[in-house]
Amino acid sequence: MLLKYIKRARHLARFELRMLQVYLFDYRRYRKHAAPNRRFSNDLQRGAFLLMVLHSIEKGLTMAVPRGFFGRDKAELIMKTYRAMQFDEGSRWLHCYTFRVLEAYQRHLLEHGETPQTFLDSLNRFLETHKDEHESPDIEGGALSLRAVQSPRFTDSQLSALFETRHSTRMFREGTIPKQHLLLAARMAHSGPAACNRHPCRVHYINKGPLMKRALEIQGGNTGFESEIAHVAVVTCDLSSFLDLSERNQPWVEGGLFAMSLVLAFHAMGYGTCCLNWAATIEQDQAIRATGVVEDRHCVIMLIGLGLLRDDYVAAASTRAPEDQLATFHD
Numbered sequence: 001m002l003l004k005y006i007k008r009a010r011h012l013a014r015f016e017l018r019m020l021q022v023y024l025f026d027y028r029r030y031r032k033h034a035a036p037n038r039r040f041s042n043d044l045q046r047g048a049f050l051l052m053v054l055h056s057i058e059k060g061l062t063m064a065v066p067r068g069f070f071g072r073d074k075a076e077l078i079m080k081t082y083r084a085m086q087f088d089e090g091s092r093w094l095h096c097y098t099f100r101v102l103e104a105y106q107r108h109l110l111e112h113g114e115t116p117q118t119f120l121d122s123l124n125r126f127l128e129t130h131k132d133e134h135e136s137p138d139i140e141g142g143a144l145s146l147r148a149v150q151s152p153r154f155t156d157s158q159l160s161a162l163f164e165t166r167h168s169t170r171m172f173r174e175g176t177i178p179k180q181h182l183l184l185a186a187r188m189a190h191s192g193p194a195a196c197n198r199h200p201c202r203v204h205y206i207n208k209g210p211l212m213k214r215a216l217e218i219q220g221g222n223t224g225f226e227s228e229i230a231h232v233a234v235v236t237c238d239l240s241s242f243l244d245l246s247e248r249n250q251p252w253v254e255g256g257l258f259a260m261s262l263v264l265a266f267h268a269m270g271y272g273t274c275c276l277n278w279a280a281t282i283e284q285d286q287a288i289r290a291t292g293v294v295e296d297r298h299c300v301i302m303l304i305g306l307g308l309l310r311d312d313y314v315a316a317a318s319t320r321a322p323e324d325q326l327a328t329f330h331d
């Protein structure tokens with residue numbers, strides 16, 4: 001009896017230790033790559049912060065009841081963060097976007113009066129001093145004027161068909177998805193929402209070959225259909241974008257939204273997908289990083305098997321609970 005008790009206690013202690021170990025692993029990664037205390041150690045973190053503050057100015061420009069003078073503290077943070085950053089080819093868009101937002105903000109302040117002249121002067125000086133001759137005219141910033149009639153209209157049945165004809169596919173036809181479609185799907189997924197407009201998710205495509213085989217081996221949930229898959233999409237989320245302790249679980253929210261958009265984009269283009277779980281152990285997480293596909297600062301959200309649909313194929317019915325268990329209405 002006592003022996004049984006000791007065995008059970010030892011088992012529980014081992015489990016608790018293992019649990020602490022995985023939380024410590026996540027803690028260390030968040031501590032290393034995110035900036036929850038806002039002490040930035042690189043331009044990725046500064047860039048995420050800049051996006052976040054630019055977004056609060058943009059939001060202020062799009063209220064139903066226009067605000068007069070607002071956002072001075074945010075604009076000062078934008079100018080300070082911008083000055084602390086080194087822009088290169090990869091971040092030139094962010095430089096242009098900063099200008100577009102500040103220019104729109106300046107127009108708003110001039111239209112709405114009430115703004116202290118000293119602040120207007122400092123904004124003006126900033127815009128004049130840092131203006132880039134090579135700015136890209138197609139980068140927008142500030143408020144967009146939109147019309148509801150411009151949104152495409154689909155019937156309920158057309159929309160349901162888009163969602164309900166998607167099934168996880170574990171058999172594919174020979175052949176590959178053209179690169180421009182892999183890119184188009186990524187672009188469509190990128191157009192989804194993201195907290196404070198930071199868009200921390202990326203997709204890393206691996207084509208059929210030894211690297212894809214290794215990634216699938218590490219994932220482990222594809223037994224029996226691994227040879228059918230034409231490409232693997234590894235969806236990741238960059239921890240450098242997160243700037244608060246309360247955001248410690250945010251990568252999984254952002255990643256889930258991005259991954260779902262990607263899956264629907266491929267489905268809408270007529271390709272087959274199968275989400276592949278990344279409920280990974282520390283060892284799996286380290287193993288995928290060792291392949292070189294994923295940088296250390298990226299969390300892996302999931303893998304997605306991709307391929308061409310066969311003319312005829314079978315998929316699991318994966319029946320759902322009835323509708324009345326799906327939505328609850330409250331007044």
Ligand SMILES: Cc1cc2nc3c(=O)[nH]c(=O)nc-3n(C[C@H](O)[C@H](O)[C@H](O)COP(=O)(O)O)c2cc1C
Nearest residue numbers: 166167168221222274275276277278302315316318
């Ligand atoms: C996060 C996530 C992880 C999944 N992982 C796997 C997996 O490892 N292997 C697999 O065959 N299917 C996997 N699936 C697919 C599910 O089994 C499937 O989505 C579910 O049965 C619903 O079926 P449907 O996608 O055809 O609607 C995963 C789905 C999600 C959303």
